[in-house]
Amino acid sequence: MKKDWPLWEVFVRSKNGLEHRHFGSLHAADAEMALENARDVYTRRNEGVSIWVVESKYITASNPADNGELFEPAKDKVYRHPTFYHLPDEVKHM
Amino acid sequence: MSDKEIKNLEAIFEARIDRDEKIEPKDWMPEKYRQTHIRQISQHAHSEIVGMLPEGNWITRAPSLRRKAALLAKVQDEAGHGLYLYSAAETLGISRNELYEQLHSGKAKYSSIFNYPTISWADIGAIGWLVDGAAIINQVALCTTSFGPYARAMVRICKEESFHQRQGYEIMLTLCKGTAEQKAMAQDALNRWWWPSLMMFGPRDEESPHTAQSMKWKLKRKTNDELRQQFVDQTIPQADILGITVPDPNLKWNEAKGQYDFGEIDWDEFWQVVKGHGPCNKERMEARVGAWEEGTWVRDAAMVYAEKQANKKVAQAS
Ligand SMILES: [Fe+2]
Ligand SMILES: [Fe+2]
Numbered sequence: 222m223k224k225d226w227p228l229w230e231v232f233v234r235s236k237n238g239l240e241h242r243h244f245g246s247l248h249a250a251d252a253e254m255a256l257e258n259a260r261d262v263y264t265r266r267n268e269g270v271s272i273w274v275v276e277s278k279y280i281t282a283s284n285p286a287d288n289g290e291l292f293e294p295a296k297d298k299v300y301r302h303p304t305f306y307h308l309p310d311e312v313k314h315m
Numbered sequence: 316m317s318d319k320e321i322k323n324l325e326a327i328f329e330a331r332i333d334r335d336e337k338i339e340p341k342d343w344m345p346e347k348y349r350q351t352h353i354r355q356i357s358q359h360a361h362s363e364i365v366g367m368l369p370e371g372n373w374i375t376r377a378p379s380l381r382r383k384a385a386l387l388a389k390v391q392d393e394a395g396h397g398l399y400l401y402s403a404a405e406t407l408g409i410s411r412n413e414l415y416e417q418l419h420s421g422k423a424k425y426s427s428i429f430n431y432p433t434i435s436w437a438d439i440g441a442i443g444w445l446v447d448g449a450a451i452i453n454q455v456a457l458c459t460t461s462f463g464p465y466a467r468a469m470v471r472i473c474k475e476e477s478f479h480q481r482q483g484y485e486i487m488l489t490l491c492k493g494t495a496e497q498k499a500m501a502q503d504a505l506n507r508w509w510w511p512s513l514m515m516f517g518p519r520d521e522e523s524p525h526t527a528q529s530m531k532w533k534l535k536r537k538t539n540d541e542l543r544q545q546f547v548d549q550t551i552p553q554a555d556i557l558g559i560t561v562p563d564p565n566l567k568w569n570e571a572k573g574q575y576d577f578g579e580i581d582w583d584e585f586w587q588v589v590k591g592h593g594p595c596n597k598e599r600m601e602a603r604v605g606a607w608e609e610g611t612w613v614r615d616a617a618m619v620y621a622e623k624q625a626n627k628k629v630a631q632a633s
Contacts, residue, residue, distance in 0.1 A: 225412055226618065228402075245402050245467075245468070246402040247398060248411055250614075250617035250621040251617075251621035251624065254617065254621075261391075261395075262398050262399075263395075265391070265392070265395065282341060284341065285341050285343070286343070
């Protein structure tokens with residue numbers, strides 16, 4: 222025995238129409254307790270209308286050391302942006 | 316990694332901080348940066364948690380339901396602050412249990428201000444006004460610090476602090492507008508909390524060897540003495556409105572400098588309390604260690620229950 226309460230990540234939707242956003246983390250024995258603690262720790266002032274909790278160990282994160290190969294290639298793909306295309310000023314609504 | 320590679324990484328790291336880029340937990344960082352942050356963030360977390368004790372002392376004896384609800388909410392906020400900060404520290408690779416262990420063994424420090432007793436209701440007013448007031452000055456500067464999780468925790472904390480200070484000042488204001496006896500209580504609380512509040516900004520600049528490094532990492536934006544001066548300058552006019560005076564015969568407005576001159580802090584007292592010989596150090600640690608030890612069976616039972624429920628779900632599904 223002598224197991225420590227695992228770590229959970231907390232995501233809160235501040236109001237309907239907005240996405241859930243990462244708010245922080247906390248320790249709890251199970252999901253139900255994680256929700257209850259998240260409510261007390263992160264929403265004491267109407268910060269949310271919905272909470273997600275997920276045990277931290279289930280999150281797979283990219284490694285900052287790989288940022289080059291992951292994100293650099295997008296930088297030279299300027300043709301993905303509307304400003305890449307040259308149209309005459311007379312063309313409206315585009 | 317070779318020394319040369321580390322030097323190179325360090326140079327890139329320092330340049331990122333100079334550009335005001337945030338450092339996130341998985342980013343490469345110098346070991347000293349990690350250790351300094353674990354120390355400072357956990358010390359800050361411990362202060363929030365131990366800080367609940369002197370005020371908690373008055374929750375059951377608050378003079379009205381309004382005051383009781385406000386004090387309860389404030390103390391609950393401080394618990395929240397401690398929890399935001401513990402999780403920020405944990406992103407640096409230290410566990411919550413190790414952090415508690417450091418507090419309980421005396422290895423980690425917390426703010427010395429919480430080693431003073433709260434002997435009258437006016438102390439609750441003085442703490443909100445002065446102690447939270449001083450904390451706000453320290454914390455606002457940290458909202459733009461370089462380590463992302465710490466900065467984000469500070470932004471949340473700062474949003475919540477202003478109510479703390481206002482509720483304290485309102486208590487002082489009510490006492491100062493009350494009977495002569497009530498006003499004397501307010502004055503007495505100010506007498507006892509003034510100097511410890513000034514001590515919250517830490518040793519004088521020339522006694523504070525880490526300042527340069529902390530400035531570089533944006534763990535500090537102003538020096539201890541600068542922040543202390545700011546606190547004095549903004550607090551004296553507030554005391555004037557209350558009609559009470561700080562216990563400092565050397566306090567004087569300096570027209571040329573546009574700020575207050577004030578007397579010397581009793582640094583012997585400061586170091587005595589830091590070293591564990593303040594009026595309540597022992598009591599505070601006993602309360603924390605006691606809460607942890609007496610809570611063991613609850614934590615264990617919750618874990619066993621969680622496992623039992625999880626197994627039940629598996630059994631039902633199969
Ligand atoms: Fe706080
Ligand atoms: Fe506070």
